Amino acid sequence: MSKTLRLSEKWFHRGLWLVALLFAWFLVGLGNTIVGDLPQVEVRRSLDDYLDPARAPAVKEAILVAEKNAREAQDALEQAQLRQQSAEASNRAARETFSNWLATRKATARPEQDQELIARTQQLDDLRQAERDALAGMEKQQQAALDARQTRERAQRELQALQDSARDAYLSALRAQELRVFGYRLLLTLPLLAAAGWLFAKKRKTSSWPFVWGFIIFALFAFFVELVPYLPSYGGYVRYIVGIVLTVVGGRYAIQALQRYLEQQKQAEAQPAQQRQRELDYDLAQTRMSKNICPGCERTVNMSDGKTDFCPHCGLSLFDHCSQCNTRKNAFARYCFSCGASAKAASGAAAGNETSLA
Incomplete structure (x- = not known):
């Protein structure tokens, strides 16, 4: 998607990732201090x-x-x-x-x-x-x-x-x-993992995504890295068991997401090509087109021959001709690269002509 983003938008996107990493770094420092001081809640015995x-x-x-x-x-x-x-x-x-x-x-x-x-x-x-x-x-x-x-x-x-x-x-x-001290550390880190999982599932696509990803990085680091120096001899079992549980949960989530995606693709491919083309995201369509991938079915299509105008897999229009200068152009482009005519105006005029003829 980065190839279709505006230059300023690219730098803003990188800056937001920097915010996420800085947020994670400060949280990691705070968590390390807290985890290191937890033994002080117990009286040291000799x-x-x-x-x-x-x-x-x-x-x-x-x-x-x-x-x-x-x-x-x-x-x-x-x-x-x-x-x-x-x-x-x-x-x-x-x-x-x-x-x-x-x-x-x-x-x-x-x-x-x-x-x-x-x-x-x-x-x-x-x-x-x-x-x-x-x-x-x-x-x-x-x-x-x-x-x-x-x-x-x-x-x-x-x-x-x-x-x-x-x-x-x-x-x-x-x-x-x-x-007991190990239990205190687990009581601190396990809720962080749970909160990170909830944020990943619910909030990672919101406008606050830099803080969401920063917190997720912090939670994973706190459990799988910061907790390691303080693990007792049996603590490795807890860490590996939690890792297995997270892997199983993540794997099931990925499998279900794949099944949902395939079902959505089947339903989308069953719709008319013009409706699918209107519903596709502009940046996503441009990114897939630049990679010789159909924006609709996401299958590989040879677009370098200069002849392929429709996807041979799902029938989606990939290239059309400008109504003003008749130049072959990207069907998802908003303006003609040759004459600058608006694709939306051209499509509206074509639709009007079709209506009048009917």
Whole structure:
């Protein structure tokens, strides 16, 4: 039909489709926001909400205390290890110094150094004792760190047992919440599909068709695209079932429309050719003629030979001759392309002549 439309009419038609797409785009944005915010109508639950209220707080507190004790014990252990390493290094260095001094003492054999020998030996004993004390402190801190870790692990195991016992109730509640939210989304999108179907059947040919098609595009997008990221594991069944139902309903509508069309065509072809020609839409007739299709029966006709004036299938006049200049022209044209004479005036004059002759 676009070939027979006026230039301005073509651009207006395209602009109206742009209005339809913009309307659909804004509706899709609004719908996406609403569908995304629907989970907020439900309180978000976690596994902790289903733990034993009498035992879980004490276990969690015990874990926190054990973790704190473990950190403090680890810090103290690191300090004790540093002290033990320092004492060991001091003792080792003192023994090396004492060994060197003792070798010199034996070489010189000076009796006046006996008191210094006793003092140095005592100093070595003190360093050895300090090393043993540091080692004992380190072992004590290792035991404290081990106790803290074991206490924490016992509390964590107990908490894990509480979580395992509460997991079934939590998963059941989570599935119920998921089902409710999915129901909210379906309650929002299914009426949109129903409204889109009603608009398609009743309003798509009205002057408000851009908004009708915009809403239809939005409804289809909201159900088959926007709903997908929020579908639960069983949600795909709903989407496919609805798709099957829509396909069946649309298919039956198409079959019935085809049957109605064929019946209308039979009735139209049974009418006189002149009456059918008067009732045909001008733009539709021009479009079909440009495609070598009979405007009446919609069958293919070879119109390029310059000889075919009538449809060989239904007898409808396709080409006639101008009453002014006798030029062969399109029978559905309103004016002669050669002389510009009005086809309606010419047909009226011909009808008057026929009446006078009768």
